[in-house]
Amino acid sequence: MEDCLGRTASLEELHHEVESLFLREFGCKPDSVVYAPGRVNIIGEHTDYNDGRQRRHHPLNARLAQGHLLFLCPILNRNDATGLNASRTGANYVKGVLVNYKRLCGAFNSAIVSTVPLGGGLSSSAALEVATYTLLEQLFPIDHPVTPVEKALACQEAEHVYANVPCGIMDQFVSVMATENHLLCIDCESMRVTQVPFQNPHVVVLITNSNVRHNLGSSEYPVRRQQCEAASKAMGKRSLRLCTLEDLEAAGIEDETIKRRAHHVISENARVQQAIESLKTTDYYRLGALMNESHASLREDFAVSCPEIDLLVDIAQRQPGVYGSRITGGGFGGCTVTLVKRSHVDDLMKAIYDGYASPERRPNFYVCNASGGQRLESHKGRSCIHTV
Structure with missing residues (x-):
């Protein structure tokens, strides 16, 4: 280890x-x-x-x-x-x-x-x-x-x-x-x-590097931007920042892929606002649930996750002391971020390592404030x- x-x-x-x-x-x-x-x-x-x-x-x-x-x-x-x-x-x-x-x-x-x-x-x-x-x-x-x-x-x-x-x-x-x-x-x-x-001696952020990177990242990032721009244009808005889920439904966008991309961004903006309130009240369970929802949205709606990252997130979300876990960054590999009780972080790293490591790959961990x-x-x- x-x-x-x-x-x-x-x-x-x-x-x-x-x-x-x-x-x-x-x-x-x-x-x-x-x-x-x-x-x-x-x-x-x-x-x-x-x-x-x-x-x-x-x-x-x-x-x-x-x-x-x-x-x-x-x-x-x-x-x-x-x-x-x-x-x-x-x-x-x-x-x-x-x-x-x-x-x-x-x-x-x-x-x-x-x-x-x-x-x-x-x-x-x-x-x-x-x-x-x-x-x-x-x-x-x-x-x-x-x-x-x-x-x-x-x-x-x-x-x-x-x-x-x-x-x-x-x-x-x-x-x-x-x-x-x-x-x-x-x-x-x-x-x-x-x-x-954000200062709690009993809560830390664990970054887990999957040490995998899929080549899709560099080519798909501009595609996501174009899809988001197409969605906001279809709703008659300058950007998705100004759109609601009701706007999205009313727009009647036929391209399901563009619709899903917009659904992620609009719902993610709402999650950020809820996360701010959770932090103000130090409700880390709510913040963790929002992180879990964010990962599901990035996996299903925005399609920027990958099997290795999903495995890391799934292992983390099932461990004691974990509030929430999700992919972080542009996607298609890279790292996950997990909010966890400090008292459980060593056990979490061991569980992730045991469930993820193979002859082809090993995770790296960074415990951060x-x-x-x-x-x-x-x-x-x-x-x-x-x-x-």
């Missing part, structure tokens, strides 16, 4: 690792270290590009050290080597941020260490983008600093244009604006964010600067 748990390194351990990597590559310690988190979605999946509301939890940290253009992409887990050459796609995320930055940049050295799994639906790309932008702010200050929203949108644009991924805004928003011990509720129409307290967003640590003054 121990080598499957993928224990997430502490910030201090990662700090030491990235300093050692930078020293090995460049012969000196970095002047600055930048932190930016990935994210896991508690509820509100595939609603952001429909002007929906999303709640995000943000436990995983990617780090970018200052420096002349060495890109080491984030690793899958801590048992892998860290000195990996950047993939073309990974380098494109950084290039996009450099182009979208508000002033001309000079040369710099950098090294990257990360606990955000690649391809796991936990937003390693947004973490890299936001970390890069935050580093540039330190190296090449702008006369009139951008707002957090402008910063997140610049990073989103980098992903759209240079990585050719038509992502929504929630990943970058969380990485920029997250606050420790809070969930971030994002109104994707108005760009407003609300911090909702809500962390803060991007921040910069300057070695010159050894001061920790929180930028959110």
Whole structure:
């Protein structure tokens, strides 16, 4: 069991690792270290590009050290080597941020260490983008600093244009604006964010990485966007955010696939609102039930799950101490998110491992709490600067 748990390194351990990597590559310690988190979605999946509301939890940290253009992409887990050459796609995320930055940049050295799994639906790309932008702010200050929203949108644009991924805004928003011990509720129409307290020593979030990724993800994501746009158009609305289930029934949409896609988004928006109320009253049983409903909707209506993820969710939902479990991220593999009593998390991981592991696949686990967003640590003054 121990080598499957993928224990997430502490910030201090990662700090030491990235300093050692930078020293090995460049012969000196970095002047600055930048932190930016990935994210896991508690509820509100595939609603952001429909002007929906999303709640995000943000436990995983990617780090970018200052420096002349060495890109080491984030690793899958801590048992892998860290000195990996950047993939073309990974380098494109950084290039996009450099182009979208508000002033001309000079040369710099950098090294990257990360606990955000690649391809796991936990937003390693947004973490890299936001970390890069935050580093540039330190190296090449702008006369009139951008707002957090402008910063997140610049990073989103980098992903759209240079990585050719038509992502929504929630990943970058969380990485920029997250606050420790809070969930971030994002109104994707108005760009407003609300911090909702989430701090209970007896409740934790367990991320389970299935370590499978089906190729459908990259091709089906734009298809889902087109289907959602077709549904809102059929109802005469600007986006599904403005639609109700009654509107959907009255529209008489003949294409059952488009109808199901819209049904997920509309019902998911309603679940987010109910989740907010559940958190305010610390009703974790209700929140867990909403997570279970969300997974069923993503499996049946939005069709972005897969057998491996469904197995992980089914095992988790049947275990004592579990409030709820669902797929998280874009889908077709990746990770699940489970809300569980802290006293039961070890038994839960064992049950999932025993029920899922095979010679071809093993899960990795990350026990998380809500962390803060991007921040910069300057070695010159050894001061920790929180930028959110």
